[in-house]
Amino acid sequence: MSGRAPGSLMEIYRSKFRSEIAVQFAYRGALAIWLLGLLLEPVIYLVVWTTVAASQGGAVGGFTAGEFAAYFAILMVVNQLTFTWHFHEMEWRIRQGFFSPLLLRPVHPVHNDIAENLTFKLLTFTAVVPAAIVLLVAFRASLQPSLVDVLAFIPALALAMVLRFLVEWTLALAAFWLTKVSAINQAYYVLMLFLSGQVAPLALLPPIVQTLASLLPFRWMVAFPVETLQGRLSPSEILTGIGAQIVWIMLAWGLLQVGWRAGVKRYSAVGA
Amino acid sequence: MRAVGLFWLSLRIGAMNALQYRADFFIQLAQSTIGLGTALAGVAIVFGQTDELGGWRRDELVALIGVFVMVGGLVGVVIRPSMERLMEGVRLGTLDFTLTKPVDAQLLVSVRQVDIWRLMDVALGAAILVFAIAQLGGRVGLAAAAAFAVMLLAGLAIVYSFLLVLATLAFWLVRIENILVIFASMYEAGRWPVGIYPAWLRVALTLLVPVAFAVTIPVESLIGRLEPTTLAGTILLAACFLVVSRWFWRLGLSRYTGASA
Amino acid sequence: MAIDDRSPAILVRELRKTYAVPEREPGLRAALGSLVRRRTRQVEAVAGISFHVSPGEIVGFLGPNGAGKTTTLKVLSGLLHPTAGEVRSLGHVPWQRDPAFLRRMTLIMGQRNQLAWDIPVIDSFELNRAIFGVPRDEYRQRLTELTDLLELGELMRKPVRNLSLGERMKCEFAGSLLHRPEVLFLDEPTIGLDVTMQRRIRAFIAEYNSRTGATTLLTSHYMADVEALCRRVVVIHHGTLLYDGDLTGLVARFSPHKSITIDLEDGGEGLGERIPALVGPPEWIVSHAEGRLTLRVPRSETARLTTRLLANLPVRDVIVDEPPIDEIIDLVFAGRAGPAEVPPA
Incomplete structure (x- = not known):
């Protein structure tokens, strides 16, 4: 975005990786506590749904107990890889005046956040994957993806990461206009909870909610890769999904550009 | 009843402070409503697929949600903000000012900070609870209501003691600002009856982080599902928690070195 | 607008900046009303000032709190968009934040921290090197030079949070100068430091200026900074220019x-x-x-x-x-000093 050679951008990322790892290491206690929360949430819904499945004679809405286990274990990994924290970060930066130095660097601040994000993901991924495996084993998950499912999962996951980052970063720009974004943040979080398949697989929700989840970007940010790896989607459904992801990414990208320009304009009009 | 007086005073000061920021009222109203709606929608989705969950019926679970939101609100009004302030006080040395006051220090640090907007959660949770009790019809007698009140108090005492112990750890480990998050994330498990969880998690939610005592057990007493022995045991446990946390607090305080640390 | 090499490094013409400040009246009704309709008042932070700074100059930018100094510095460095007026820093329109411009200047604020809090200083430096695209050998050479000048030594291996205020400021300077900026905006760089450390920072700024010829615009509440570093001062008050000229002239005019x-x-x-x-x-x-x-x-x-x-x-x-400069500045700001006419620049 700053029109510099890709080589030097790579160098910025490398440096940022290194310093970010050091930062995260300084906060390893906080990191451990965060991981605990990340692990617990899918376990709660996993337990609820396996209990429901058991009481209904083994299966509910086309999910057996083992399939619920697989769903929530994969969901945990996808969540860990896609989630962002920019709602808080952006507000904090702008209020505390940490935004100005970022603005004065000859690099677009989004690169700073992408690098931070990737580093954090890389670090926590090493803890989340074993945790997912423990869940898969402990709750006797049934997961038999075909090769096609596994191959489709990779782009679906990568696009989900890009899409969720762009959407949340763009929404976080609201902090330029509002002094408190926590209400927006929470409303978005709740939509996310239901429409991206965190509370239950989308197939268990009322049809209208399912339609909404597919029309909005939510399904494509989290649920879609999980469904893909579970082998619940036909090849044409997978292709449609990837198409939807790409369309939403382009839309979100455009919104980010517009929102960013307007936000910075406002910031430099009112000061910090 | 010095505690009540001090708490009341903190509440008034907190209210006067908070009322300056009216926008916060609407933000908290939106957040509380969204939070409650989320919990109820979760129940609705589950009961769209089944009639009972681990022996709990829909109305009973709605009552559980009511207590979950209410207790979360009570902890959020005074216990959690006060504990956060205590930990900050240890870190920055501002606890000095608290310790020089002629009041029991534990009492003072426990009611120092109030977030009155969280009373909204208490009100909403209570409303849902009343609604659920009405749905349950004649099943809630006077004895059950009394048992519920006692269990709720015992549960709050246990949660308070637990958080005090966590916060007191700050005397030894200064950089543990977010240790209270442990409770917050474990508490999320409390929106469902702990009985449905596998044994290891049930143990953790009962003994490690006392979520079971805060939510599930009071509701069980309300719907007449609690054994008298559990009831007596819970009261005893609450007393033990209070004594141990006070001892631990004293121990921590003896390590406090003030602002120069 | 193209500006050739002989043009000023910094050019400010009729700069104005007004803020809309929300007005709040006491009372419950007013507070509720303000939820629906917010009333604002226009405050003029900078009310039309003009000056320019030649390449290599160190200029002291003086004024009491709220005079518009920081607003002006923020406009010059590209953080703020002015309401009206023409501004050029190194020939660029600052608020367009052209990377080519950002790579040639730096803004150091005594009250703000730009280095990462939790990691060793040297890691922050390395990050700045990448961000500003400093070639590795140049980086190494400049780092050695800055380390010597500021006597950083062991400090660089400590996390910023473990440094004293003075040590932190020295590291801020080093980190902000690794890309060898041609323009320095220094906002209260010595604030809160003890006298020895103030002197060190001051000596460093002078040394950096003489080695690199960097143009420097400095605000400070410590007149010792200004006396030691600035031959020329620009004084503003209530957003308008009171004086622009050399320090001795200021004394003659106002005392x-x-x-x-x-x-x-x-x-x-x-x-x-x-x-x-x-x-x-x-x-x-x-x-x-x-x-x-x-x-x-x-x-x-x-x-x-x-x-x-x-x-x-x-x-x-x-x-x-002459009476002490502090006393004169006091007189100027209190409005008790002689009539202020801006000499032709």
């Missing part, structure tokens, strides 16, 4: 008096009545005790009076002095 201190032989014995008669107007005499006579005299009278006193009194020593 119409000089002070004369005379030590007399033998403690000035027996001169009691002659002195008031020699001096003239009694309000010129500030004090007279134990052989020392202190006078505060209109600038224009100083030479004549000094000559007269030297000829008629047994003088052992005489000092003719």
Whole structure:
């Protein structure tokens, strides 16, 4: 975005990786506590749904107990890889005046956040994957993806990461206009909870909610890769999904550009 | 009843402070409503697929949600903000000012900070609870209501003691600002009856982080599902928690070195 | 607008910046009303100032709190969009934040921290190197140079949070100068530091300027900073320009008096009545005790009076002095100083 050679951008990322790892290491206690929360949430819904499945004679809405286990274990990994924290970060930066130095660097601040994000993901991924495996084993998950499912999962996951980052970063720009974004943040979080398949697989929700989840970007940010790896989607459904992801990414990208320009304009009009 | 007086005073000061920021009222109203709606929608989705969950019926679970939101609100009004302030006080040395006051220090640090907007959660949770009790019809007698009140108090005492112990750890480990998050994330498990969880998690939610005592057990007493022995045991446990946390607090305080640390 | 090499490094013409400040009245009803409709008031932080700075100059930018100094610095460095006026930093329109411009300047604020809090200083430096695209060998050479000048040494391996305020400021300077900026905006760089550290920072700024010829615009509440570093000062007050010129000129313009201190032989014995008669107007005499006579005299009278006193009194020593600069600045800001007309630049 700053029109510099890709080589030097790579160098910025490398440096940022290194310093970010050091930062995260300084906060390893906080990191451990965060991981605990990340692990617990899918376990709660996993337990609820396996209990429901058991009481209904083994299966509910086309999910057996083992399939619920697989769903929530994969969901945990996808969540860990896609989630962002920019709602808080952006507000904090702008209020505390940490935004100005970022603005004065000859690099677009989004690169700073992408690098931070990737580093954090890389670090926590090493803890989340074993945790997912423990869940898969402990709750006797049934997961038999075909090769096609596994191959489709990779782009679906990568696009989900890009899409969720762009959407949340763009929404976080609201902090330029509002002094408190926590209400927006929470409303978005709740939509996310239901429409991206965190509370239950989308197939268990009322049809209208399912339609909404597919029309909005939510399904494509989290649920879609999980469904893909579970082998619940036909090849044409997978292709449609990837198409939807790409369309939403382009839309979100455009919104980010517009929102960013307007936000910075406002910031430099009112000061910090 | 010095505690009540001090708490009341903190509440008034907190209210006067908070009322300056009216926008916060609407933000908290939106957040509380969204939070409650989320919990109820979760129940609705589950009961769209089944009639009972681990022996709990829909109305009973709605009552559980009511207590979950209410207790979360009570902890959020005074216990959690006060504990956060205590930990900050240890870190920055501002606890000095608290310790020089002629009041029991534990009492003072426990009611120092109030977030009155969280009373909204208490009100909403209570409303849902009343609604659920009405749905349950004649099943809630006077004895059950009394048992519920006692269990709720015992549960709050246990949660308070637990958080005090966590916060007191700050005397030894200064950089543990977010240790209270442990409770917050474990508490999320409390929106469902702990009985449905596998044994290891049930143990953790009962003994490690006392979520079971805060939510599930009071509701069980309300719907007449609690054994008298559990009831007596819970009261005893609450007393033990209070004594141990006070001892631990004293121990921590003896390590406090003030602002120069 | 293209500007060639001989043009000023910084150019400000009729700069204006107004903020809309929300107005809130006390009371419940007003507070509720403000949820629906917010009333705002326009506040003019900078009300049309013009000046320019030549390449290599160090200019002190003075004014009391709220005068518009920081607003101006933020406009010049590209953080703020002005309401009106023309501004060029190094030929760029700053608020477009062209990377080519950002790579040539730096903004250091004494009250803000730009280095990452939790990691060793050297890691933050390395990050800055990548961000500003400094070639590795140049980086190494500059780092050595800055380390020597600022005596960073062991500090660089510590996390920022473990540094004292002075140590942190030294590291801020080093980190902000690794890309060898041609323009430095320094906002209160010595605030809160002890006197020794202030002197160190001051010496460093002077040294950096003489080595690199960097243009420097400096705000400070410590007049010692300004006296040591700036030949020229720009004074603003209530968003308007009060003075632009050299420091000695500021004194001449705003302080119409000089002070004369005379030590007399033998403690000035027996001169009691002659002195008031020699001096003239009694309000010129500030004090007279134990052989020392202190006078505060209109600038224009100083030479004549000094000559007269030297000829008629047994003088052992005489000092003719400007009042302390702090005092003058005080006078300027309090509005008690002489009329302010801006000399043609």
